[in-house]
Amino acid sequence: MISVAVVDAKTPGNVGTIARAMKNFGLTDLYLVDPPDLDPDGEAYGFAGQAREDVLPNAREVSFDYLVEHFHTVGCTAVTNEDARHHVRYPFRTPRNLADSLAGVDADTCVVFGRERVGLTNEELERLDEVCSIPASAEYPVLNLGQAATVVLYELRTLTVEETQLPTDIDRAPESDVEALHEQFASLVDRALVEEKRPKTLRLWRRLLGRAHPTTREVSTLHGVFRRAESLMGDRE
Structure with a gap:
């Protein structure tokens, strides 16, 4: 005591x-x-x-x-x-x-x-x-x-x-949801960057997201942002 x-x-x-x-x-x-x-x-x-x-x-x-x-x-x-x-x-x-x-x-x-x-x-x-x-x-x-x-x-x-x-556990999104976000980001990068810059960008993104331990809500929000970005890019093509 x-x-x-x-x-x-x-x-x-x-x-x-x-x-x-x-x-x-x-x-x-x-x-x-x-x-x-x-x-x-x-x-x-x-x-x-x-x-x-x-x-x-x-x-x-x-x-x-x-x-x-x-x-x-x-x-x-x-x-x-x-x-x-x-x-x-x-x-x-x-x-x-x-x-x-x-x-x-x-x-x-x-x-x-x-x-x-x-x-x-x-x-x-x-x-x-x-x-x-x-x-x-x-x-x-x-x-x-x-x-x-x-x-x-x-x-x-x-x-x-x-x-x-005391909060002890991080409410991290399921790994399958995180990987789906990686795939969606890769799709966006394919359309936004020249080929030689894509691998480095994807590695940086994976390390960033790995340190962040995103929650389910954060992953869902980023999915929405990426979908909107791809939609806008499609409208301009």
């Missing part, structure tokens, strides 16, 4: 944004360390969307010690060290790497986000089990707290969102 914690947030709106992202990606348990005032008529609830109904009102205020003692913890930071001589912020995972790693972990995990301006301190990160950082431009790597949480939770969706909510 994956939970989220926000440490010492200063802006209620960021807490609401994180709660909304949690709702988007199937998480429910929010922990707050030294939170700002979360007025039900204020900014946090205004930014939370439907998370104002369950995630935000059920958020628990806890200590940092509680997170360390009860969870496998992942600290999120924008500032990292790039070599093994510095252990506080190295090694670190990207959000996508983190999702792959946690897929095999049978432990309650809490993803911990820090303050808007300075994030988590070195002293806090030293007490956490893993470090996660979002790859961003070296010129401006620091994301808004709510944005950072949304990116990380999006990558974790494969662990938190029911598979039935």
